[in-house]
Amino acid sequence: MTSRIAHIASNTFREAVRDRVLYNLIVFALLMSAAAVVVGQISIDIERLVVINLGLTAVSLFGMVIAIFIGIGLVSKEIERRTLYTVLSRPVRRWEFIVGKFFGLAGTLAVNTFFMAIGVFVALLYVSHHFQQQDRWVLVALYFIILQFLILTALTLFFSSFSSPLLSAVFAFSLFVIGSFAEDLRGFAGMTHGATRWLATGAAYLVPNFSALNVITSVAHSQPVSGQLVLDNSAYALVYTAMAICGAVLVFEHRNLK
Amino acid sequence: MSRSQRVTVIFSVFLASSLIASVLLLRRVDQVRTGATLEEVLYISSPQALRRLSLGYNGLLADIYWTRAVQYYGNKHHDGARRFDLLAPLLEITTVLDPQLLVAYEYGANFLAPKPPNGAGMPDRAIALEEFGILNNPDAWQLYYNVGFIHYMELKNYAGAAEAFARGAQRPNAHPFLAMLAGKMAEHAGDRQMARMMWSTSYQTTKDINVRANAAAHLRALQVDEDVTNLEALNARYQQQTGRFPSSFSELEAAGLLRGTPLDPLGQSYKLMPDGRVELRTPDDFPFIEKGMPFDYTPPPSPKILPSD
Numbered sequence: 001m002t003s004r005i006a007h008i009a010s011n012t013f014r015e016a017v018r019d020r021v022l023y024n025l026i027v028f029a030l031l032m033s034a035a036a037v038v039v040g041q042i043s044i045d046i047e048r049l050v051v052i053n054l055g056l057t058a059v060s061l062f063g064m065v066i067a068i069f070i071g072i073g074l075v076s077k078e079i080e081r082r083t084l085y086t087v088l089s090r091p092v093r094r095w096e097f098i099v100g101k102f103f104g105l106a107g108t109l110a111v112n113t114f115f116m117a118i119g120v121f122v123a124l125l126y127v128s129h130h131f132q133q134q135d136r137w138v139l140v141a142l143y144f145i146i147l148q149f150l151i152l153t154a155l156t157l158f159f160s161s162f163s164s165p166l167l168s169a170v171f172a173f174s175l176f177v178i179g180s181f182a183e184d185l186r187g188f189a190g191m192t193h194g195a196t197r198w199l200a201t202g203a204a205y206l207v208p209n210f211s212a213l214n215v216i217t218s219v220a221h222s223q224p225v226s227g228q229l230v231l232d233n234s235a236y237a238l239v240y241t242a243m244a245i246c247g248a249v250l251v252f253e254h255r256n257l258k
Numbered sequence: 259m260s261r262s263q264r265v266t267v268i269f270s271v272f273l274a275s276s277l278i279a280s281v282l283l284l285r286r287v288d289q290v291r292t293g294a295t296l297e298e299v300l301y302i303s304s305p306q307a308l309r310r311l312s313l314g315y316n317g318l319l320a321d322i323y324w325t326r327a328v329q330y331y332g333n334k335h336h337d338g339a340r341r342f343d344l345l346a347p348l349l350e351i352t353t354v355l356d357p358q359l360l361v362a363y364e365y366g367a368n369f370l371a372p373k374p375p376n377g378a379g380m381p382d383r384a385i386a387l388e389e390f391g392i393l394n395n396p397d398a399w400q401l402y403y404n405v406g407f408i409h410y411m412e413l414k415n416y417a418g419a420a421e422a423f424a425r426g427a428q429r430p431n432a433h434p435f436l437a438m439l440a441g442k443m444a445e446h447a448g449d450r451q452m453a454r455m456m457w458s459t460s461y462q463t464t465k466d467i468n469v470r471a472n473a474a475a476h477l478r479a480l481q482v483d484e485d486v487t488n489l490e491a492l493n494a495r496y497q498q499q500t501g502r503f504p505s506s507f508s509e510l511e512a513a514g515l516l517r518g519t520p521l522d523p524l525g526q527s528y529k530l531m532p533d534g535r536v537e538l539r540t541p542d543d544f545p546f547i548e549k550g551m552p553f554d555y556t557p558p559p560s561p562k563i564l565p566s567d
Contacts, residue, residue, distance in 0.1 A: 053317040057317075
C-alpha cells in the first residue's frame with residue numbers, strides 16, 4: 001500500500017517538474033535580487049523588512065498558484081488522457097490514488113518552498129551582512145506557509161474529485177480568500193443572533209483559517225512565534241488536510257468513471 | 259537562408275520595432291496627458307479596506323505604501339512644493355497596514371510637521387500619527403520624543419512637550435535624555451539653549467544620516483543666530499563708546515570687546531556691515547537661520563542640507 005502511494009506521489013512530482021513548474025524559481029530569484037538591490041535606494045530603513053515581507057509573500061502566492069493550478073488537473077487530466085483507467089486497472093485503490101496525488105503535489109510544493117527559502121535567506125544575508133538570532137522566526141513563517149499549502153492542496157484535490165478544472169480553481173481560490181477573512185467571519189458571527197448566529201459561526205469554523213497561519217508581518221518585525229501556536233497550527237492544518245482528503249476520497253470512491 | 263530562418267529574422271525585427279514604437283507612443287501619450295499624474299491619486303483611501311483587501315499580506319503592502327510616501331515627499335520636497343496633500347493619507351495607510359512599522363512614524367512625523375517647503379506643515383496630523391504609533395508600540399520611547407519635539411518646535415506648546423517627554427521617560431529602556439528634557443522644559447521653555455538640547459538629542463539618538471544632517475543644520479543655524487546676536491550687541495556697544503560702528507572685527511579686538519576673528523560654524527568669517535549688522539558669507543549653506551541674512555536674501559526653494567560630520 002505504502003509503495004503504491006509513494007509510486008503515485010513520485011510520478012506526480014516528476015510530472016510537475018516535467019511541466020516546468022519549478023521555472024517559477026527563476027522569477028522568484030529575479031524578484032528577490034531586485035528587491036534586495038533596489039529597495040535600499042528608493043525607500044528608507046526597510047531593506048530587511050522588504051526582503052522578508054516580499055520573500056515570504058512571494059513564496060506563499062507562488063505556492064498557492066501552483067497548488068491550485070496543478071491541483072485542479074490532478075484528477076481531471078488523468079481522466080481526460082484516460083491514464084486513470086490504466087492506473088486503476090492495476091491493484092491500486094481509488095483512495096491510494098488520491099492520497100498519492102496529494103503527497104506528490106505537496107512534495108513538489110515543499111521542494112519549491114525549500115529553494116525559495118534559500119533565496120530569501122541569501123537576500124537577507126545580502127542586506128543585513130550577517131544572520132541574526134531572530135531570523136529563525138522566518139523559518140517558522142515558512143513552515144506555516146507549507147501548512148497552508150497542505151490545506152489548499154487537499155481542498156483543490158477535493159474539488160477536482162467531482163468538479164471541472166475551472167470550477168475547482170474558482171472554488172479553491174474563493175476558499176483561500178474567505179479563509180483569509182476567517183477571523184472577521186467569526187467577528188461577524190458574534191454580532192448576529194439566533195439561527196443566523198449558529199449558521200454564521202458554523203460557516204466561520206468550516207472554512208480554513210488561513211489568517212492564523214500567516215505570521216509574515218510579525219516575523220518581519222522579529223516578533224517571536226509561540227511554541228504553542230506552532231503546535232496548535234500544525235495540529236489544525238493536519239486535521240483540516242485529513243478532513244479534505246477524506247472528503248476527496250469519499251467523493252472519488254463513489255464517482256462513476258465510465 | 260532557409261524559410262524558417264527568414265521568418266525568424268522578419269518577426270524578430272517586427273517584435274523589436276513594435277517594442278520601440280510602443281515605448282515612443284507611450285511617451286507621446288504622457289506628454290498629451292500632462293495633468294494626469296498618477297502620483298496624485300489614491301485609488302483606495304480607506305486604510306481599513308486596504309488592510310482587508312491585502313488578504314493577510316499587509317506587511318508587504320505597508321512597505322509599498324511607505325516607499326510611495328518616501329517617494330512622494332522626496333519629489334515634492336525636491337520641487338520646493340508648498341502642498342503635500344497625499345502625504346498624511348499615505349502615512350496613515352502605511353501605519354494601519356503595519357502598526358509596528360516604527361520607521362514610518364519616526365520619519366513620517368518629520369515629513370509632516372515642519373512648515374513648507376521643509377515639510378507638509380501639518381503638525382497636528384504628525385502628532386496624531388505618532389499617538390497612533392504609541393498606541394500600538396507603547397514601549398518605543400522615540401515616538402514620545404517625536405511628539406514632544408513637534409509640540410516644542412512647531413506648535414510652541416511647551417506644556418505639551420513636557421508632558422510627552424515625561425510620558426516617554428516612564429517607559430522601560432527610555433533614553434535618559436527624555437527625563438532631562440522633561441525637567442528642563444519648565445525652566446528653559448522657548449529659549450535657544452533648550453532648542454539646542456533638543457536638536458542635539460536628535461543628532462545623537464538617530465542612526466539615519468539624513469536625520470543627522472538635518473539636526474546638524476539646525477544646530478549650525480542656532481549657532482549662527484547666537485553668534486550674530488552677540489556680535490551685533492558688541493557692535494552696538496562699540497558704537498556707544500566711539501559714536502560709530504566698527505569697520506572691521508580687528509577694531510572690536512583693539513577695543514577689547516572681542517578676541518580673534520569670529521568664524522561661522524563652517525569656518526568662514528562673518529561679514530561686518532557698515533550699519534552694524536552681521537551677515538553670513540554663504541547664507542545658502544545655513545538653512546533655518548533667523549539672523550545673519552542680507553536684506554534682499556531669498557532662500558533657495560529647497561533647503562541645502564550639508565552632510566553631517
